[in-house]
Amino acid sequence: MSTVVSASTPSPVAKVSAKPDIGAIVKFVAVLIIALVVISPLFLLFVASLKPDRFQILADMGSFRAFWVSEPSLQNFTDIATFSGALPFGRYLVNSLIILFCTVLGGVFLNSMAAFVLAWGRLPGRAVVLTALIGLYIVPQESIVLPLLSLVNKVGLGDSFAAQILPWMASPLYIFLIYQFFIQVPRDIYDAATVDGASPFRIYWSVFLPLSLPVLATVAILLGIETWNQYLWPLMVTQTDYARPISVGIASFFGHDSVYWNSAMAASVMMMVPVLIFYLAFQKWFVSSFISSAVKG
């Protein structure tokens, strides 16, 4: 109790030395300026999405008018937020959310299972598998797109949600990330669960998963952002609006004659909002996980 009181009560010394701290003010102003610079493109995006005239958006670029809208209008959003028609952005958004949800859920499950087996399973040649797994990480997506497309078409998964979800759920990076977390769990915990008669899956599910929520959140966020921003693969594999995500849909506004900045800006805002909510929801886990993995205990 007394500790709380003393901590919350300013000391007399602090009162006496309460002068303007020039250094702190300079730092604050510097941080504020950097923050404004960083935020300005997002702000510009939002402001431009409220200008219905695409020519005006272009004409305003290059001056401070780009950050100001005299008569804000939601027309761009109402124009594109449709579920049917030539460019059904409502549908694209829902498609993206479905793909995001399934990929993240399946990805977290698959990657953590693989990591558990690698960390605690009786796997012959584990070191080789682990090395090969890390080696896979350097293979760029672009280099496997064509063979993968051929495979997907052969098994009849072209233009489907499955084609956009299944190939990207498992990832060497995330398996390795979770693996690193799992191997730090004390052996006693694993042994105690084994003595209690728990099966390997039970140990994974009931003991290791609850312990690893921060790293799972990190994987969920990274995989989520990666999935949300996917462009090349969905572009190649989708044929119709059935499973087309919003990232591919937005590219339709960059035509060969002109760029439809008003629609593109509104669609970009629509695309940004869910991922922003997703990030904010997991932010605490995200930061804490990175801190815990960065600081060696």
Next chain:
Amino acid sequence: MSATLGNRLLKSLGAASALSIAVGAGLSGAQAAELKVMFQGDPYEITIITDVAKRFEAANPGTTVQLINTPHDAYNEKIGAAVSAGSLPDILQLDAPFLANYVWSGFLQPVGNLLDKALVDDMTASNVAQGTYPIDKALYAIGLTDSTVALYGSRKQLEELKIRIPTSVEDAWTRDEFEAALKTLSTAPGVKWPLDLFRSYGSKTEWITYAYEPILVSMGCDVIDRTSWKATGTLDGKACVDAATEMQNWVKQGWVVPQSAGQNQFYAEGRPAALAWGGHWFYAEANAKMGDDVVVMPLPKFGEKGVSPNGTWIWSVAKTASDPAAAGKFLSFMLQDPAYRDAYKAHAGFPGLKSFAAASPLYADKGAMAVAFEQAGKTAVARPPHPAYPTITLAFQNAMTNIFDGADPQAELSKAAKKIDDDILDNDGYQPFGKAE
């Protein structure tokens, strides 16, 4: 035991295979009239193509049209992927200069006999040129529209500065007049850059070859010799180096809108750019902001004659099309559909059919874009119709970007010419285009 199990498994698999083949055959029979159409375009084009497909389906019960709309920027990559994956659609839209490559690669079939004869007869000369494969002279693609580039200015500004406004292809500015105009405009109040070459479209876009190659041709050279199909000695020859050096000089003088300045400098407040070297589509943008002050002029004559580009996105039928007759029927229906034409007319579509031109007041005599239409008929030179075109254009794009950024024109054009010739050599001359060495 295991042998019995194995036999049963084999029988089951055999039965399943037979069933799937039967079902597959039945399905393919039932879906024989399904047309897959791959296309790109601006949002308004996507809407009108979607609508015309619905009207076609209503007029042809039993036939379904599956539209594969692909964003413009990644369209050629999508075609490449479709070919690799064996999933080329029945009908595909393509960029005209890539036609030779696609026909040479065996992707396309002639469409002359698949289309309504009246439609083929209605094509303008430049439209026929953009859809014709030079080896067999057959028509492989058709479009409602074609394209060109013109020079845009402000009538008021040019008149105030006493700069002559050319009104026909014959009295287009000469090289000296053009440079004198740039010099005068560079000192005019409010003018930051006398000329917008639309570098903001990007450093790796077809715009560079499409819009700048005519300057080279007008100055007496080309990106490749169209008889010997060799770039070395042509693209890096004196005439081309002079042309590139001159264009570089415009940039060095500070006369050209830089890439970072965006696409609106011609009609932004204060009009920082005085002239715009823009596609026919740019008229609608400029007119929306500047009204009748926009004046459309022919491209200058840098040498003995003026040269302008042509070629746009046109429609073709894949060699693997399941029902070529139905594909031809769809294209004939679409290109003659009144609502389809009206939508293109409303967006200043550049006429590729005579009947469409007659119904387009913008391009008719005394129309604001009449000089652009006249130019297409008199000075249009198609980009090289050669299978190596994807390499040709990429090499030229890189060279011009580097030259604009200050690199040595001779070195850059020599590098580009070698790259083009190497590609042709690697493909044994793309026979029958060239003689293999």
